Structures are given as structure tokens and as C-alpha cells.
Amino acid sequence: MKWDETYDLLNVGRPYTAHFRYATSGLIGKKSCHPFVIDDTFSLMMNGTIERLVSAKKVDTVALCKILKGMSESKMLDVLSTYACRFALLNRVTGNVKIVNRDLWFVRDGVHYSKDNCFPTARKTPYYVTSKSSYSLEQDELDREWDEWLAMEQEYTDDWSVNHTPVRAVSKEVCTSVAVYGTLKEGCGNHRLLSTSQCLGSGYTSDPYPLVVDNLPYMIDRKGKGKRVSVEIYRVTDDTLARLDSLEGHPDWYQRKQIQVQLYKGGTVTAWVYMIPDSKSTTHMNDTGVYVDCY
Numbered sequence: 057m058k059w060d061e062t063y064d065l066l067n068v069g070r071p072y073t074a075h076f077r078y079a080t081s082g083l084i085g086k087k088s089c090h091p092f093v094i095d096d097t098f099s100l101m102m103n104g105t106i107e108r109l110v111s112a113k114k115v116d117t118v119a120l121c122k123i124l125k126g127m128s129e130s131k132m133l134d135v136l137s138t139y140a141c142r143f144a145l146l147n148r149v150t151g152n153v154k155i156v157n158r159d160l161w162f163v164r165d166g167v168h169y170s171k172d173n174c175f176p177t178a179r180k181t182p183y184y185v186t187s188k189s190s191y192s193l194e195q196d197e198l199d200r201e202w203d204e205w206l207a208m209e210q211e212y213t214d215d216w217s218v219n220h221t222p223v224r225a226v227s228k229e230v231c232t233s234v235a236v237y238g239t240l241k242e243g244c245g246n247h248r249l250l251s252t253s254q255c256l257g258s259g260y261t262s263d264p265y266p267l268v269v270d271n272l273p274y275m276i277d278r279k280g281k282g283k284r285v286s287v288e289i290y291r292v293t294d295d296t297l298a299r300l301d302s303l304e305g306h307p308d309w310y311q312r313k314q315i316q317v318q319l320y321k322g323g324t325v326t327a328w329v330y331m332i333p334d335s336k337s338t339t340h341m342n343d344t345g346v347y348v349d350c351y
Contacts, residue, residue: 073101073144073153094121097149098132103170104141104160108316108326127322129154135323138256140231140291142170159254159291160231232297235261235287235317235327238273238351240300242288249299256289262316262324265331266347273351274341277313277331282347289317289327297328304330309340 073091091099092115102117109116120139124132129145136143136156143156155161155168162169233256239246242255266282267275275285292300304310310330317327337343 073146088115088118090117091144091146092117092121094124094132095126097147098124098129099146099148100124101144101146102141104139106139106141123323131322134257134319134321138233138289138319138323138325140233231291231293233289233317233325233327234292234297234300235259235289235315235329237267237275237285237287237329240288240303241351246303249296249303250290250292253290253292253296256291256325257319257321258286258288259317259319259325260284260286260349261329262318266337266343267349267351268341268344268346269348269351270342270344274310275329275331276334276337276341276343277311278334278337279315283349286350287317287327287329289319289325300330306330 090101092101093099100117100121102120106116106120109119124135127135129147132145133154133156136145139157140160141157142160145154145156147153158168160170162171234250236250238244240250241247261284263279264282264284265275266278267273267285276282300306301312304312306312309332311333312328312330314326315329317325317329319325332340
């Protein structure tokens with residue numbers, strides 16, 4: 057589809073959702089285009105990647121829709137909020153759209169964008185062009201389309217700078233999830249480091265781990281031993297994660313590792329957890345052999 061056709065398609069007098077993307081997983085074709093159907097009422101658009109659902113044959117959003125099928129709208133929203141992705145939950149019956157994880161979106165003139173690389177800049181080459189030789193078009197047609205793109209982009213940039221006042225995005229940092237079980241929990245001494253982070257809820261580790269409380273709590277990286285540990289899950293920025301690393305002495309004392317965590321409100325999330333390596337459980341800390349499920 058040419059750009060002028062795209063603009064004509066979007067030039068409507070009502071709110072709408074639109075989705076332009078590169079393929080990140082699954083087969084490339086019309087069946088892999090958003091939105092994806094959840095059930096008779098809801099469809100889903102998504103920007104981001106859910107690593108544990110990625111495969112060569114299936115789009116991660118399709119796999120997520122199968123998980124959501126049969127849930128109420130409120131339960132779907134709870135589950136979607138556990139993933140650090142941008143979602144639009146579409147109700148095909150009412151025409152309503154619920155934007156999920158607003159802190160990860162970028163806002164300009166009341167419009168929510170799932171990425172900020174769609175805003176006009178002083179780019180010299182189009183996003184989708186890597187080299188002129190990458191096209192099978194005749195050289196003169198390629199040159200013409202190249203020039204048309206640059207002219208259109210410059211016109212759009214000039215128009216935007218004159219007629220629009222940029223609105224600061226809520227957040228430009230990539231977020232990740234962290235599960236905490238000790239002094240970083242709400243009400244404990246080190247929670248100040250998470251005071252500005254979004255809490256996704258409480259839950260427990262999908263697998264048992266030894267949690268020892270000997271003055272301080274510490275979890276040992278010995279999967280399958282102990283109990284499923286109660287945790288709080290937070291979405292944190294890279295800067296906050298670095299401060300947590302410093303507090304926990306990662307990787308020399310505690311080591312940060314991604315595990316599966318089950319939320320009490322439903323859904324599973326992959327989250328970082330700080331644990332004592334099993335090989336150092338008797339040197340870094342005192343493995344008492346008495347394991348609990350909550351600090």
C-alpha cells in the first residue's frame with residue numbers, strides 16, 4: 057500500500073485504532089496481521105514481545121489471545137497489565153477501546169502512540185529503506201519513490217512543527233518486571249527504591265525455592281526445594297533496576313535471575329528475582345535448612 061492510500065484510509069472523522077508493524081515472530085502473512093480475535097466480543101492489538109510465547113510458527117499475540125479467551129473484561133485487563141507491552145483491547149460489540157499500560161505509551165495531541173519513532177525528526181532516510189539495492193524496482197522508479205518519500209517527510213515535519221505542540225511522553229524507558237520477597241516489599245526498609253514503580257500485584261513463585269529468614273530474608277537458587285514463595289511484583293525502569301542491583305550486590309553477592317511468578321489475581325509473569333547462588337549458600341549466608349513461604 058502506498059503512503060497516500062494509507063493517509064486516505066486514516067482520514068476519517070471518528071476515533072480509530074491503527075497498527076503498523078514489523079514481523080517479530082510467527083509466519084508472515086495476512087493471518088498474522090492485527091487485530092487478533094479473542095472471542096465473540098473482544099479483539100487485541102499489541103506492541104511489544106512476550107518472550108515466553110514467541111515461536112517460529114505462531115505470533116505471541118495469538119498465543120496470548122488463547123490465554124485470555126473465556127475471561128471477563130476485568131480479568132483480561134488484569135492479565136494484560138502484567139506484561140510490559142502496549143495493548144489495545146477492542147470491544148467489537150460496543151466499539152470501545154481500552155488502552156492498557158498507559159505508562160508505556162507516548163501521547164501527542166490526545167493521540168496515544170505505542171512507540172515514539174513515528175514522530176517527525178530530521179531523518180535523512182526513510183525507516184524502511186536500508187539501501188536502494190534492496191528493491192527489485194526499476195532504478196528510475198526507485199529514485200522517484202525515494203524522492204517522493206523525502207519530500208513528503210519534510211512537508212509533514214514542517215507542518216507538525218508549526219501546528220503542533222509536542223506533549224511529553226509519560227515514559228521513554230524500557231520497563232521490566234521484578235518480584236521481591238524481603239526488605240523491598242511494601243512497608244519494609246528498602247521499599248523506598250520502588251516507591252515510584254508500578255505494583256502489578258502480589259503472587260507466588262511458580263516453583264518452590266528455599267526462603268530462609270535468618271535476621272534477613274534470602275532465597276536460595278535451588279529450584280524444587282522449599283516452598284512457593286510469596287512475592288510482590290513491580291514494573292521497573294532500567295535506572296531503578298540498576299539501583300536494585302547495587303543494593304543486592306548483583307552479581308557478586310545476590311544474583312538476579314528470571315523466573316515464572318503466578319499472580320493472585322490471575323496470569324503468569326516472567327520477573328527478575330534476587331537469589332543467593334546455590335553454590336554459595338553456605339558461604340554468603342547461613343542455610344539453616346528451615347524454609348518458609350513468606351517474610
